[in-house]
Amino acid sequence: MMSSLDRKLLRELWRLKAQVLAIALVIASGTALLIMALTTIEALEETTAAYYERTRFADVFAQAKRVPEHLGRDIAEIPGVRLAETRIVEGAILDMPGFAEPVVAQLLSLPERGPELLNALVIRRGRLIDPTRPNEVVVSEPFAEAHRLKPGDTFEAVLRGRKRTLHVVGTALSPEFVYAIAPGGLMPDDERFGILWMGHDALAAAFDLKASFNSVSLSLLPGTDEKDVIQRLDGILAPFGGIGAYDRADQTSNWFLESEIAQQKNMSRIMPTIFLAVAAFLTNMVMARLIETERREIGLLKAFGYGNLAIGWHYAKMVLVIGTIGVLIGSLLGAWLGHWNTELYTKFYRFPFLLYRPGPAGFVIAGAISLGAALAGSLAAVHRAVSLPPAEAMLPPSPPIYRRSWASRTALAGALDEPSRMILRRIIRWPVRAFLASLGLAMSMAVLIMALQWVDAIDSLAETAFERGQHQDATIAFNDLQPVDTVTDFENLPGVLSAEPYRHASARISHGHIVERQGIIGVPAGAVLSPVFDVERGRVEVPPGGVMISRKLAELLNVRAGDTVAVELLEDRQARVSLPVTQIFETYLGTPAYMDMAALNRIADDGRVVSGLHIRVDARSRENLLKRLKDIPNIASVLFRQAAIDTFYKTMGETIFIFIGFFVAFSVTLSVGVTYNSIRIALSERARELATLRVLGFSRWEISYILLGEVGILTWIAIPLGAAIGYGLAWYMTSAFETELYRVPLVLRDATYGEAGLIALTATLICAAVVRRRLDRLDLIAVLKTRE
């Protein structure tokens, strides 16, 4: 049997359904975002772990020039190694039908007999290669999709300067290329970079590596010291051009993947937390005001002999019902969005399957915070109401004492009509309440600004990195180091306006006991196409001696300008030197280190050589040049700046911008929820006064003006306030959001403030229009008849 109090509760909730829904939506927004973010990360991590385990993703990787096959056994006998698999990894340029630009491919050998021991392929279509047919290849699925390749198709490839026709027999996914990035690239570009798997013997024949290998993957026994294995492996490979083994953490795809997950984690920790805090504040505020309007009934219940606890519990139940509706909507929405979001990520990251099995943690955290905030806000108000003697609580609050302030004696005040005077006096009389109402609107606008800021920041990041910092049209990388004269050869190609060489060396940079595996880029003196670029100072000339490192790398290594770092080049001669850190510069992308090219060559001691070139291309002869490039041997990759910009935005569009989209949508919900409740509560507080005015002969529009004018003024106050808080939140976000992959600049366009302000105003207008319809239906007699 339901008690009368509970029945009252249910009927009240039904009567207030629009408000209940609005508050529930505010709570749901915060909850959904947090759940979405937390469960997405959980799912990504779980999917990654399961994928790596099922495909036996290796723990340690190493490349060399040419290692005799029999050394494979020595490697397998390194203590702690469970499995070792040798293979051939080479690069090639592909000429894809109907695609003008040369495509870069990485070729990997598959064992001649039996399944892959490590880094097993997941065949998506077709079959594995037949070892007896040397032209058969399995291609990576994203590449196949980008070029609409299916088993049975063929295309041309240049392997070591020899053109061959390759036959596609299957498409596959590999744990090594979850994030498939061309050497030197920043974002996956499935059109211009592909992975091909061929038979071991076929590759050995094509690259003259019979009875040899140039790449090895190891899996380790649990509890093995990776560093020890890497050291021993380096010892075995060093005489054969080994360039330093590395563990999973430094494997390109995994590094990007982990960075992205770390970034997601970072983002989901900061943004939804801020959002939930704002939602909690708003819930708190709205609930408190809702309870204020229940003051008389609380007095009445006390008069009947209901205890404070019983009354507190009654309202707690009301809040819990609203909160639970909010948390439920939020949980369902959050779980659905989380699933959807994870699905998106698995497509982007190329997982063959998706594990979305969110644990209870996210739901419990989000639910507890949301309900706690709602309870705290309302119980404070209930406490205020029950602490009044019932006789006083049942009376309407005594008429507030208004005063004629100095402002009301000014000429301006004289020009005001009475309704405007009423609005202003109310605001001046309860400045704290007015401020809180404004603050609520401002907070919802602030989170909107924080979300929209991302778009500005990423635009600015791309502009700084790709427009202001770089001026080349394409970057060519060679398979092997080339003599510096090669630059002239390329300058003479038709369509090349200018060429600028660079030298890249894989290296380990260490300071004290901190070691970072970080390539060093050698930049020629007077570089203009792709100089070192500081986000504030612009182009920076590289000093002739020492090494320049980016601020993030300096932080990782804990060095300052003037300190000395140990540099170990992971190349033929494996030079080890101590170098002074000459300068620290700021960049948004990666953790690069630069040296003067001549100085780098001197340390490496292999003559005047280059790793590649940046070129500027005459647009008119671009087609011709591209055709020529496809036939030039020894080119490992060609990266186009425009393509980099495009893929950058495409990637952002597929990941962060979608995330941001949710934030914008939820910020709008927040804004509507708060505004609607503010107006509805103002209406219930003032219904009597407004009805009296109607009886006195005021028109509907005039009383609407009195009610909504106040909300309007509070919204206007909220806009600059929201802009200021939004800037603060954006600042906090960008300073807290920093990964090795990229940093986000604090950039806020004026238009962003404008957009957020417009959205806030529109929300107010819509809510005002909805509430105004209630004003039209105000029951004059009923309002005046009840309570004094």
Added chain:
Amino acid sequence: MENEASAIALEAHELTKIYRMGAVEVHALRGVDVEFRESELVVLLGPSGSGKSTLLNILGGLDTPTRGTVMFRGQPLRMDSERALNLYRRDHVGFVFQFYNLIPSLTARENVSLVTEIARNPMSPVEALSIVGLGDRLDHFPAQLSGGEQQRVAIARAIAKRPDLLLCDEPTGALDSKTGILVLEAILKINRELGTTTALITHNAVIAEIANRVLYFADGRIVEMRQNAVQRAPGELAW
């Protein structure tokens, strides 16, 4: 005179109530001494602001005095204990207000059960509503009832717990005379049948005729007390 011999149900000594409104002190009660006997029906008369409601609120445990004591059946009310006052209200006092104060979201029956659910020895809501003549309006919401009917629901709600004291603050103030009479008849019936000590505030002097005793208020004091020789039936009144 029939009540003269009965015991004292409620007495107050030297009750003073001072409200502070900004810089101004308002003396609502200036040392009031009063007693109510068991089953007595007392009418409190006086202009607005004379302190009637303040006295009633303090007697009912809805408010606390600045000074002075209230004794219920020989026991002092502990004005400093929120809990004690609450129990006093719950177990002994029924209130009727000028503006009914029904919960609009509950039906007549449910408004009464709101109180019977927490009472020690209540009558059933149906019984209480039948006493006030609303046995056929059980499932109507306040908005579906006339003012007089609403006030009678409020009375049913007040008496359903079989209170020892029934305190009515202007119960007919918002009603026309015909409906007012119906309401007064309900109050009188309860006073007679249940023997409930009843205090009734009004500023309508005619209503004083139904009381055993009339207290006249002015400026925070009882200025006059009159014992009615004959109690008139509400039906005989007109205003």
